[in-house]
Amino acid sequence: MAKLEDIVNYLDEQLNISEIPDYSGALNGLQLHSAGPIEKVTSAVDAALPVIREAVEMGSDLLIVHHGLFWAGAQRIEGALYEKLKLAMEAEMAIYSCHIPLDVHPQFGNNILLAKAIGLSNGSDFLEWQGIRTGLRFNVDMQRACLLEKIVDAVGGPVHLAPGGPLTVKNIGLVTGGAGSQVATAAAAGIDTFITGEGQHHTYTLAEELGVNLIYAGHYATETFGVKALAAHLAEEFGTAHTFIDHPTGL
Numbered sequence: 001m002a003k004l005e006d007i008v009n010y011l012d013e014q015l016n017i018s019e020i021p022d023y024s025g026a027l028n029g030l031q032l033h034s035a036g037p038i039e040k041v042t043s044a045v046d047a048a049l050p051v052i053r054e055a056v057e058m059g060s061d062l063l064i065v066h067h068g069l070f071w072a073g074a075q076r077i078e079g080a081l082y083e084k085l086k087l088a089m090e091a092e093m094a095i096y097s098c099h100i101p102l103d104v105h106p107q108f109g110n111n112i113l114l115a116k117a118i119g120l121s122n123g124s125d126f127l128e129w130q131g132i133r134t135g136l137r138f139n140v141d142m143q144r145a146c147l148l149e150k151i152v153d154a155v156g157g158p159v160h161l162a163p164g165g166p167l168t169v170k171n172i173g174l175v176t177g178g179a180g181s182q183v184a185t186a187a188a189a190g191i192d193t194f195i196t197g198e199g200q201h202h203t204y205t206l207a208e209e210l211g212v213n214l215i216y217a218g219h220y221a222t223e224t225f226g227v228k229a230l231a232a233h234l235a236e237e238f239g240t241a242h243t244f245i246d247h248p249t250g251l
Contacts, residue, residue, distance in 0.1 A: 120138045181199055
């Protein structure tokens with residue numbers, strides 16, 4: 001049986017938690033300790049109350065999430081937060097969260113795994129933020145309609161297109177999650193087609209004006225890849241069972 005400390009140390013090192021910047025509320029790494037051994041790992045995109053309930057019901061010892069418990073920063077332990085912590089602590093279930101370090105990871109990252117699912121390869125780093133690059137870019141020669149079909153297949157659901165760019169795609173930028181506000185930066189970098197999860201209303205018309213195909217494939221849907229891959233890897237390294245809890249938001 002695996003020890004929580006060994007798994008946490010392994011994940012922190014593999015994901016380079018201490019070196020990669022993030023939003024302060026992300027609080028990457030172990031968010032809730034437990035005393036017991038780790039036999040069953042569950043993974044999910046969000047540390048939402050329904051997810052924690054399901055993980056506890058499944059007998060999970062460790063829940064790995066992309067969006068953790070503490071995005072609001074310091075707060076009163078009441079309401080849903082109290083209920084989440086109470087459920088997890090009574091069940092001796094640890095919670096580990098990893099946001100941007102998981103997005104950008106070259107093996108388990110949401111970016112690289114979504115790209116592979118679409119059929120994109122040989123990407124280069126793209127879109128600088130706080131001294132790191134948070135996305136990937138690809139040189140291709142592909143019809144936009146074909147690319148859309150591949151994305152739909154990859155995320156298992158509909159995507160939304162702002163068709164501001166060319167029908168023949170040459171330069172793709174990809175950033176999972178909610179990077180729609182970066183469409184102008186992508187255009188300035190020579191991107192003609194920008195794939196992300198979601199963004200604000202005005203980005204549709206902005207993409208039209210910038211001559212960019214802006215493709216929203218869903219914040220949730222583009223970020224299921226990393227936690228699944230990470231949990232599966234832990235199963236190989238530490239001999240744990242693993243299950244993905246699917247709790248889509250539709251956004």
